[in-house]
Amino acid sequence: MNVSTGVEELKAVRSRLPSDVGFVPTMGFLHEGHLSLVRRCLEENAAAVVSLFVNPAQFGPGEDYASYPRDAARDLALLEAEGVDLVFVPTEEALYGPNHRTWVDQPGLTDRLEGAARPGHFRGVLTVVLKLLHLAEPRRLYLGQKDAQQAVVLRRMVHDLNLPVEVIVGPTVREADGLAMSSRNSYLAPAERAAAPALFRALSAGRAVWERGERDAEGVRQAVRKVLAEEPLIAVDYVSVADAGSLDELSRIDRPALASLAVSIGTTRLIDNVLLGEETL
Numbered sequence: 239m240n241v242s243t244g245v246e247e248l249k250a251v252r253s254r255l256p257s258d259v260g261f262v263p264t265m266g267f268l269h270e271g272h273l274s275l276v277r278r279c280l281e282e283n284a285a286a287v288v289s290l291f292v293n294p295a296q297f298g299p300g301e302d303y304a305s306y307p308r309d310a311a312r313d314l315a316l317l318e319a320e321g322v323d324l325v326f327v328p329t330e331e332a333l334y335g336p337n338h339r340t341w342v343d344q345p346g347l348t349d350r351l352e353g354a355a356r357p358g359h360f361r362g363v364l365t366v367v368l369k370l371l372h373l374a375e376p377r378r379l380y381l382g383q384k385d386a387q388q389a390v391v392l393r394r395m396v397h398d399l400n401l402p403v404e405v406i407v408g409p410t411v412r413e414a415d416g417l418a419m420s421s422r423n424s425y426l427a428p429a430e431r432a433a434a435p436a437l438f439r440a441l442s443a444g445r446a447v448w449e450r451g452e453r454d455a456e457g458v459r460q461a462v463r464k465v466l467a468e469e470p471l472i473a474v475d476y477v478s479v480a481d482a483g484s485l486d487e488l489s490r491i492d493r494p495a496l497a498s499l500a501v502s503i504g505t506t507r508l509i510d511n512v513l514l515g516e517e518t519l
Contacts, residue, residue, distance in 0.1 A: 239318045240323065241324075244332050255285045258285070259283055259378075261286075261371065262288045263367055266308055268317070269419045269420075269421065271411035274408055275380040275382060277320060278380060283377065283378060285323040285324070287322075287325075287376060289327075291326070292306050293362055293363070296361075296366070298358055302425075307424050326374070333369055343364070347390060351476060355476070363388055363391070364395055367379075368399070371401060371403060377403065377404060378403065379404070380406050383407050383409050383519055384410040387498070389407045407519040413435075416438035416439065417435050417437065418508075425505070427504065430506065438510060441499065443464070444461045447461045448497075466501065474500075475499075476498075479496070479514075480495060480496050481496075482494040
């Protein structure tokens with residue numbers, strides 16, 4: 239496995255790989271959700287490239303950039319065991335440099351849900367992923383449904399900028415109790431961790447009423463909120479039922495929809511979602 243830390247080093251290694259390359263961008267501290275994407279990438283491409291980079295540009299003031307969990311040695315060992323061809327572990331200076339002035343923005347899709355709660359977050363996501371796609375030159379980009387809005391905005395960027403990349407979204411990987419796997423789960427104290435499965439229970443309750451024929455979006459939202467309200471450690475940021483492509487909030491569910499939520503449990507912010515009408519984005 240090749241490990242590159244600089245842009246020129248990455249380009250040199252990439253030039254020796256086949257043209258049929260898949261790419262999995264991550265912020266490291268890998269879990270089974272990441273590894274499921276890596277395995278699919280390896281199955282569907284002649285070579286696999288993975289990035290490990292905690293991107294400062296997608297963290298706002300007061301967020302957890304400094305404390306975000308990191309374990310590069312463990313991550314590299316996991317990726318080597320999977321058979322990854324190239325891992326890019328850049329420094330901030332390698333990707334941005336002291337005079338960086340160019341950013342990618344996407345008004346509309348990035349102003350709601352996570353974008354409303356975390357202003358500037360998606361500008362950082364879009365910019366860094368565009369940079370990484372330019373450097374890795376993959377044919378396929380692998381993302382997880384757990385970060386559903388991120389998948390939507392990145393798919394839109396690929397479309398709008400005519401990038402020669404196929405976007406593939408893998409299903410959310412969950413713990414046995416339903417909690418979506420996330421690096422931030424490591425922040426949870428034992429009582430908080432015990433409360434966290436309520437997120438998926440709530441979304442499942444919303445999906446259940448939809449499956450029984452409920453098409454009023456507010457009825458689904460209420461079913462989700464009812465379950466969340468039963469858990470005193472959970473503070474709700476938003477509960478959304480939106481068009482799965484545009485992320486416009488729906489009054490009636492007459493098309494594929496994304497039911498999503500964001501909550502705080504103690505100081506930890508968690509997100510999750512389920513699709514109503516499609517298995518993956």
